[in-house]
Amino acid sequence: MRSRCFGLALLSCLLTVSLAFAQSLPTAKPEAVGLSSKGLDRALAAVKADVDKGALPGAVLLVSRHGKVVMFEAVGTLDPTTRAPMTKDAIFRLYSMSKPITSVAAMSLFEEGRILLSDPVSKYLPQLRNMKVGVEKPAADGGKPTLELVPAAREMTIQDLLRHSAGLTYGAAGPNLVKAAWQEAGVAQGRPSNAELVERIGKLPLLFQPGTAWEYSHATDVLGRVVEVVSDRSLYQFEKERILVPLGMKDTSFYVLDPAKHKRVAEPFPNNRVLNSGNEMNDPRVEAKSEGGGGGMVGTAIDYARFCQMLLNGGALGGTRILGPKTVAYMTADHLGTAVKPGPNYLPGPGFGFGLGFAVRTADGLVPNAGSVGEYNWSGAAGTTFWIDPKEDMFVVFLIQDPKQGRYYRTLLKDMIYAAVDRPAK
Numbered sequence: 001m002r003s004r005c006f007g008l009a010l011l012s013c014l015l016t017v018s019l020a021f022a023q024s025l026p027t028a029k030p031e032a033v034g035l036s037s038k039g040l041d042r043a044l045a046a047v048k049a050d051v052d053k054g055a056l057p058g059a060v061l062l063v064s065r066h067g068k069v070v071m072f073e074a075v076g077t078l079d080p081t082t083r084a085p086m087t088k089d090a091i092f093r094l095y096s097m098s099k100p101i102t103s104v105a106a107m108s109l110f111e112e113g114r115i116l117l118s119d120p121v122s123k124y125l126p127q128l129r130n131m132k133v134g135v136e137k138p139a140a141d142g143g144k145p146t147l148e149l150v151p152a153a154r155e156m157t158i159q160d161l162l163r164h165s166a167g168l169t170y171g172a173a174g175p176n177l178v179k180a181a182w183q184e185a186g187v188a189q190g191r192p193s194n195a196e197l198v199e200r201i202g203k204l205p206l207l208f209q210p211g212t213a214w215e216y217s218h219a220t221d222v223l224g225r226v227v228e229v230v231s232d233r234s235l236y237q238f239e240k241e242r243i244l245v246p247l248g249m250k251d252t253s254f255y256v257l258d259p260a261k262h263k264r265v266a267e268p269f270p271n272n273r274v275l276n277s278g279n280e281m282n283d284p285r286v287e288a289k290s291e292g293g294g295g296g297m298v299g300t301a302i303d304y305a306r307f308c309q310m311l312l313n314g315g316a317l318g319g320t321r322i323l324g325p326k327t328v329a330y331m332t333a334d335h336l337g338t339a340v341k342p343g344p345n346y347l348p349g350p351g352f353g354f355g356l357g358f359a360v361r362t363a364d365g366l367v368p369n370a371g372s373v374g375e376y377n378w379s380g381a382a383g384t385t386f387w388i389d390p391k392e393d394m395f396v397v398f399l400i401q402d403p404k405q406g407r408y409y410r411t412l413l414k415d416m417i418y419a420a421v422d423r424p425a426k
Contacts, residue, residue, distance in 0.1 A: 025305060028068035030420070035063070039420025040071050043413055051076035056402055057269055058086035059409075060301040063417060064309065065394040066425070072301070079267040088301065090266040091251055092399045093284060095275075095295045095380035099220045101252075101307065102293030103162055103357025105227050105239050107327055110158075114230050117356075120155035121166070121222065124229045127202035128156065128222070133167060134178035134205035147177040149205055156210040161223040162356040163335040167206030168217035172277060178207045187218065191282075191290035194225035194235060213341045214354060224293025235291045246320045247306045252299035254291045256284045265298075268382070268401040275381045275403045295381065301397050304386060308395040312388050331356040332376045332390075369411045370418035385410045393425045 030037045040063060050056040058076025062069060074086040109115045115124075122129035132149035139145060156166035171182025187200050201222065207215055224235045231238045236254050244252050256265055262285050273281045284298045310317040311332075314325030323331075334353030336342070348359035351366030358376035361367065377387035383406035388395040398413055400406070 025064070025302070025309060026068050027072075028066075028070055030070040031422070033065040033068055033070055034421065034423040034425070035065055035070055036420045036422050039422075040417065043416035043420065044071065044073055044075070046412060046416060047409070048075045056400060056405065058090075058266065059398065059400045060086065060088060060090060060092075061413070062301045062305050062397040063394070064305060064396075065392065067309065067313075067393075069305070078264070080269050081267065084263070086266070087264065089251070089264060090399070091256055091261060091264045091284070091298050091300055092266045092384055092401060093281060093380070093382045094252075094297045094299050094304070094384055095382050097299075097304065097378060097380040097384050097386065098293060098295050098297035100311075100357045100378055101239060101243060101297060102220050102224050102227070102235070103331065104307075104311075104323060105235070105242055105293075106158070106162065106223050107323055107331060107356065108242050109227065109230050111324060111327055115158055115226070117157060117159035117162070119158050121158060121161060121226065122155055124226045125198050125202075125222070127198050131156075131167070131202070132205050133209055134181070134207065136177050145177065147181070147205070152206060153209050154211065156206075158223070158226065159335065159356070160210050161219040161226070162331075163340070163354050164214050164217055164219050165211050165336070165340045166217065166219045166222070167208050167210045167213075167215070168201065168219050168222065169207045169215050170217055170277065176207070178205050181205060188221075188290075188292075191288035191292075193289040194221060194228055194291060194293070196289070197221055197292075198225050211340065213343045214336060214346055215343055216345065216347055218294060220294035220357070221292050224291065227293070235293055243307070243322060246322065247303075247310055247317055249299065249303035249306055252297060252303045254284075254296045254298070255287045256298055257287060266399070266401045268403070272402060272404060277381065281382060281401070281403070301399050304397050304399075305395070308386055308388050308397060312390065312393065312395055332358055332360055332374070332388075334360050334362055369414040371414060379406055379410060382406070383409065385413075387414070391425065392421065394421075 030040055047059050057080045060074045063071040074088045076086045078084045078086045078090050131152050133152050135148045135150055136145045137148050160166035171179050228235050315323035315328045332355050335355050336353045351363040352359045353362045361371055361375040372389050372391040374391050375389045379385040383400040383402040386397045
């Protein structure tokens with residue numbers, strides 16, 4: 001009798017989970033939502049062809065339109081060393097696809113009035129008060145330039161962190177003396193806690209005056225520390241409570257510590273583990289102090305699809321509201337305008353602005369791939385990417401672990417998936 005009751009309870013639990021999944025992310029044939037099966041199959045075949053010829057280890061592709069998943073496929077290998085096949089529930093290093101999650105976490109505090117976008121960051125992180133800006137001064141004799149430190153004209157704000165206009169940097173290699181100083185300091189070396197990272201940043205010069213230029217940076221990591229201070233939680237704990245658990249993102253975290261999940265971690269080719277930053281891809285099975293809001297998370301395609309559908313729905317999924325629709329619209333508007341200069345290292349490129357955690361498409365032309373004005377997106381250093389297109393009521397999640405080919409597949413899949421649109425969204 002006890003065994004039967006347990007079995008019925010388990011069945012009830014499974015049905016509840018299944019129904020919750022069906023209600024939030026139902027499926028349909030592509031033609032039912034105005035997409036071409038032939039066109040989508042062609043896009044998947046292009047990825048599979050690269051897998052078959054050994055150019056890519058494996059991938060997971062998920063396409064959804066009008067609230068219905070029309071393609072969810074895994075191809076290739078999960079781990080090239082073991083030859084284990086790729087699975088739909090594979091866990092990927094998301095790297096900078098962590099940034100939108102951290103940005104949503106911060107904006108949930110914004111909605112509660114606990115932070116203002118105009119607040120100086122030093123209100124919450126006094127280590128970043130009265131920072132100096134590094135200005136290169138050419139030598140009179142034509143020798144090496146020197147670095148002069150001048151006061152910041154104003155403090156960086158929460159909005160600056162969200163849109164990467166705080167004057168911070170990643171310290172990537174280059175001739176710039178401020179970046180060289182950041183690189184020499186090893187700001188993120190040893191994978192420090194968010195509190196330790198902010199302490200290190202507070203001792204370094206800013207790259208430019210806050211609010212004047214866009215520079216991809218540790219800004220979202222600093223934002224994660226703001227979330228910790230305001231919420232009195234670790235970043236992961238706060239994101240679990242506000243986003244991950246409510247959306248059913250059960251495999252999204254900063255580490256994969258459950259031994260039962262270790263074999264689900266997707267791996268690159270053994271000789272392709274170095275990111276563009278020069279750092280080697282981390283092993284998420286090994287815990288460190290870092291919970292980097294800018295690049296530390298791991299997750300699955302279906303988890304990130306739930307996050308995307310929530311945003312596309314205006315902040316809610318399956319009866320659970322994470323943000324209000326006006327907040328989502330505000331986040332996905334361009335926050336650069338003419339006041340913030342894109343700069344020489346502007347990653348989104350021409351035709352894109354930047355919102356609060358996302359690149360935002362502002363022009364039909366200029367961009368060398370298909371899409372719609374109003375589309376917003378971001379990608380991760382190991383090759384992962386997503387984009388959300390409100391005009392077409394569509395989103396795509398594409399996950400690989402290949403640092404060298406992410407940009408290529410982002411362009412390829414956008415072109416091919418938009419070519420599969422048979423009729424415009426109503």
